[in-house]
Amino acid sequence: MTGAAVVFLIAYSYQVLARPASTLLTEGIMNVIWVLFVVDYVVSLILSDNRQFWFFRHLFDLATVVLPMLRPLRLLRLFMVLKVLNRTSGMALRGRIAIYVVGAVAMMIYVGALTVYDVEQYSPDRQIDDFGDAVWWAFVTVTTVGYGDYAPVTWQGRLVAAALMLGGITLIGVVSAMVASWIMERVQVGNQKMFTQNLEAHIEANLEAQLSRELNEDAKADAARDAQLEAKIDALSAQIALLTAERNAHKPS
Amino acid sequence: MTGAAVVFLIAYSYQVLARPASTLLTEGIMNVIWVLFVVDYVVSLILSDNRQFWFFRHLFDLATVVLPMLRPLRLLRLFMVLKVLNRTSGMALRGRIAIYVVGAVAMMIYVGALTVYDVEQYSPDRQIDDFGDAVWWAFVTVTTVGYGDYAPVTWQGRLVAAALMLGGITLIGVVSAMVASWIMERVQVGNQKMFTQNLEAHIEANLEAQLSRELNEDAKADAARDAQLEAKIDALSAQIALLTAERNAHKPS
Amino acid sequence: MTGAAVVFLIAYSYQVLARPASTLLTEGIMNVIWVLFVVDYVVSLILSDNRQFWFFRHLFDLATVVLPMLRPLRLLRLFMVLKVLNRTSGMALRGRIAIYVVGAVAMMIYVGALTVYDVEQYSPDRQIDDFGDAVWWAFVTVTTVGYGDYAPVTWQGRLVAAALMLGGITLIGVVSAMVASWIMERVQVGNQKMFTQNLEAHIEANLEAQLSRELNEDAKADAARDAQLEAKIDALSAQIALLTAERNAHKPS
Amino acid sequence: MTGAAVVFLIAYSYQVLARPASTLLTEGIMNVIWVLFVVDYVVSLILSDNRQFWFFRHLFDLATVVLPMLRPLRLLRLFMVLKVLNRTSGMALRGRIAIYVVGAVAMMIYVGALTVYDVEQYSPDRQIDDFGDAVWWAFVTVTTVGYGDYAPVTWQGRLVAAALMLGGITLIGVVSAMVASWIMERVQVGNQKMFTQNLEAHIEANLEAQLSRELNEDAKADAARDAQLEAKIDALSAQIALLTAERNAHKPS
Structure with missing residues (x-):
């Protein structure tokens, strides 16, 4: 089709x-x-x-x-396919949107100028009487400049104009959005880097320190208890050594 | 009401x-x-x-x-209700805004054209003398194209025009904002994913490694102390075994 | 001043x-x-x-x-003061900007219309010959609609017009930006919430599980070593019990 | 060059x-x-x-x-160099973009007006017949106001006009984007701070509490096992003490 x-x-x-x-x-x-x-x-x-x-x-x-x-205008879908095809990084996304928008605007201007030129030709009050003027008019309309040196006078031409104007508003929106996205990506990456580093520093300073301190306390308590056990075993050992020494002292007698 | x-x-x-x-x-x-x-x-x-x-x-x-x-124009509040009703995901939010904006713009154009057509009809210098022209004029005004082929000449008509122009600026703003939101969401989700992964990797590499090392050191110190205790108990055991062996050697004598 | x-x-x-x-x-x-x-x-x-x-x-x-x-126009600084005064939450920031922009645009339209009306009055080709028309023209210019039914013809008037146009472009920018900020805040808060939750889940699943496993292994190794010590002490105890029992058996003989 | x-x-x-x-x-x-x-x-x-x-x-x-x-227009590259040179913080980025945009727009208006004035001078239907008018027209076009009091009538002039209009749409886009970036940076920094704090609080509350609890249980189990060992050693010690006491009681007999 x-x-x-x-x-x-x-x-x-x-x-x-x-x-x-x-x-x-x-x-x-x-x-x-x-x-x-x-x-x-x-x-x-x-x-x-x-x-x-x-x-x-x-x-x-x-x-x-x-x-x-x-x-x-359905041809625009072809561009849509391109857009949907592969969606990887941010830069590439903006690149694809730019190509699509340029294509769509060029097509809208051509089809709009053609249609207006066609439908206006039978009106006696027509201002657009030349395909070059029609393209100029379409361009002036899409950019929302609207000099008014040419304007459609038939309702069909005005319908086409309305479509072009909506396209123009969308064009402004897309251009704004793409610049905004570019600026904010740069600004934001910096901000997010800062926040991530703050978060990392916080986790290290708080969580790690807290867990290290607890581990340390446990280790100390452990060591203390082990030292106590060791002392008791030493005492026991001394007791037995005394016993052995006593018995050895007896034996000769 | x-x-x-x-x-x-x-x-x-x-x-x-x-x-x-x-x-x-x-x-x-x-x-x-x-x-x-x-x-x-x-x-x-x-x-x-x-x-x-x-x-x-x-x-x-x-x-x-x-x-x-x-x-x-107060009817616009009806849309507002729709908007406030349920606010869930980002996509849905943009969808609701789009519906609201289309409805609001259509209503503004209709009411604006109607009012201008009404108030301009008694002015001898009137340029807008037909409801179709009034709708066309309202559309040209809302999109800020402003050909100037028709313009209100009475102060009441100009008040309506001012409202339409402000509506048009808002329309451009909303369209820009929606496209920007869409682009930036895609770009940003990627960026945030990257930052989250970096943060995860950092936490794993630093915090986990640090805590594992401390745990490991504690475990080693524990094992060393336990080995010392074991050696002492072994020594004690040997002492007692010696004692027992000696006594057994005595018994027959 | x-x-x-x-x-x-x-x-x-x-x-x-x-x-x-x-x-x-x-x-x-x-x-x-x-x-x-x-x-x-x-x-x-x-x-x-x-x-x-x-x-x-x-x-x-x-x-x-x-x-x-x-x-x-220096009066605009008064609004600036308001803006700088207190900067707390996002909603409040947008509210203050809105108030400032409305005030600034109203003042620009009034001063612009006044000045143009003043400087144009001596030009023989003047189109703006009435203060009402001057205000209407200023409004049409600030919104970048530009019907062209009135336009300044003197270079002074055009300077004022240039200032109004730049103000108008800034107005569109500010409106776009405020809507974009509002939409994106809502969308983004959701996204960030999702990322934060993913990060939390990841930390819990990976870091916590890993550390728990290590702790568990350490505890098991500890328990095993302690059990070994206990067994040795039990053996020692049995040896001594045997010694004691033997001696008690001797005593009567 | x-x-x-x-x-x-x-x-x-x-x-x-x-x-x-x-x-x-x-x-x-x-x-x-x-x-x-x-x-x-x-x-x-x-x-x-x-x-x-x-x-x-x-x-x-x-x-x-x-x-x-x-x-x-290639001179614009000079600004580009400035922009690429150093890219540090967000504020500085916007500052550089602002300088570049002001320079680019001023140059576009000057070159655009000059070229249109040049190419239109031989057309019998020309509306732009004065360099001052050409500059005024260029300004009206770049801001997308488009009064229509002057408009190019030759195709060369219209090509220049098309370039100026595209420049104007980009200008609106850049202004919107810069304001949006500024507003959103302020709003977002607050949001991100909140999310970071929530994340920190969550990590502290959950992860730290969980690990602390596990550490505590391990420490208790350790202490219990150590107490058991101590009890056994005490029992052993008591046994040996009894043995020693008995032997001392025998000795005199």
Whole structure:
């Protein structure tokens, strides 16, 4: 289906940008792909275990079936795959997000400009009358700068604009988040190192000292008791030695 | 009171959007609800333990009494309830915030567009002369894009715009924060795991080794002392054996 | 000096907003206060230990001396004092920042609108010709919405606008940061709790078990050695008992 | 090469801003520097170990060769050096980032305004017709305010605008991130302190108590066994004493 979306995007781009006299071929290709999407959607819905659940989880798919122009946005899933694929270190995570965001924003600008250029062309009050202007407008919108030198006047164009604006807010959010993550990682690693060292020092100073002291006291008590035993055995030994000496003194008599 | 706010919003929407010839009914409903609000406010104020404190904590309520159009915004509290209800894991927290933010932004856009459309209609210089344009304008304002193709010209409309702009800044903040939280959680979990493992390794290497060595030394000292005692007892035993052997040697004589 | 700044702000507001026929009094007050500022600046500079260092640390003061209109912004320091005063828990920190930011933004909008209204009034191309419009413009600028329905045309007005825009970017940053801090605190507390518990469990399972085992082995070795000693003493006791019994058996013979 | 970039920037600024009748000299200087850049690029490419890898890592250098106006932006690397130089504590890191960002934004505004002023001057529909306006426009763009009172109309100017907008989004991101880092460091240090203390308390309460109890039991068992030995030795001693006393009683008989 991804390949079909690519073909659809190319055919749609050709039809919108070239505005050829005869659009029969591209129109035909797009209709075929659209039918493909509808069939894909219906079959997926029927085959799903829990149709109601599937329906709510795939509202965006329904939107792409009703508004085929949105379909190319599903290509973004390709990036998503990249992202999910391997998640190892923090640096790598930010790298993957950066690549994904650059790709997603570029695609959003292209698809947004194309769609707005397409839907605005029949409005008599149109301000966007050139694909270059449409790309410029999409860029100005995504960055939330919004000069207002061009603005969509049809409700379809405004829907696309709304999507671009939300994308722009997300873009700001992701950029902020990535810088914040980078700064805080550096600051935090230092903080955590400090806390870990404090904790280690505390454990050594308190726990180890306490247990050593107890061990020492036990050892001393042990030694004292052993010394007492030794003294008693010595006394006994002396007693017996006296006994032996006495008997030896008797013997000659 | 939430139900009253919903009814008020519906009646107000009908009156603003349909602009019926006779607005007696909706006007009547809205006046009744407004009186309800005033009564609710006054009664709450009188019943409160500390009236002065209550007054300052409920300034927004006073605003909704004076400007009844703001009342529907109190519906946002419903979402707040949802948020406070259950706070378990991080993922779930972000999910609840996302739902709340989407709901709050949608409501702000609707109420903002409605109010601006209402208050701007009597201005001769008005730029917003259509509810669709008002929604478009509200969206452009909330995302801080601000094309400037439509802008409020009355001070009431500008007050609403100011509220929308503040909402938009908060929206950017929340989106940034949620992405940042997500990224940093992933990065941090790795960092913390590393620190925890380092700490564990350190404790094992240092504390455990130190205590084991002390235990070992104690055990050796114990064993040495016990060996000494044993030697003395052996010596004593030998002495007595000698004594016995001597006596046995005497006996026959 | 803070009081002087307040008086200056009031006099300046009166002169700009009322545009009285005779501005002799307010002009006089403002000149007096300006002289006060210059004297304060020069005296501070002369009295400072390290004049060069002081000069670079107080560039903003120099700016307020040269452009007296900026002086009221020094009132923001009052909030700063509040912030520095007591720094206890995280919640309280965010609360204080919120209060400071609200105050700072309100003051920036007021002073910005006042100054722009003042400097723009002599330009023939002026778009901002009303204090209400100036406040509206300042608000639109601070939130980075930038409709463009009003924009300063003089370089002085644009300088003020630049300051407001920078304030706006900082505002977005602070809001993002506060939401992020709030979300992450909740998420992180959970994570850290988990890590702490894992660490505790690990220490208990490994370190405690290991030391217990060693203690146990030592105790067993001890008991074994003691049992050996006991056996020897028992043997000795038996020997002596035999000796005694033999002698008792002899005695009668 | 940095010096060459500075000379290039000065020559370019002079040519664009002064618009002298004869631009032969500045044009000559710029051509010489441009040739220098091309030579530098080609030589670096040939000398690199892995040409393909080098090519992809230095795409920005290729851009500066093709569009010499971008060259001054390489000066930003100077700041980068500062940043990489010494990375110690969190506070210092944020300080260095702040300095770098202020420098980078100022340079971006200057180079952006210069380039747009240069490329727009030949367009008949141009809105930016004054270097002051160009700087104002660049500032409005970088802060993403986007009044729309001036906007580039040529594709080259719009490319520059796109770069400025991306810079602006990054600026918002960096400001958010720095405030967030500052707030969270304060909040987090408190949290981590709490967790560390909890962990310490737990270790003391559980591990230490458990080990102390075991040590105590061992010591008691030891003492008991020693007391038993002592009792046996005492008994033995009493036996021998009896033997001695009996023999002494016999002797006289």
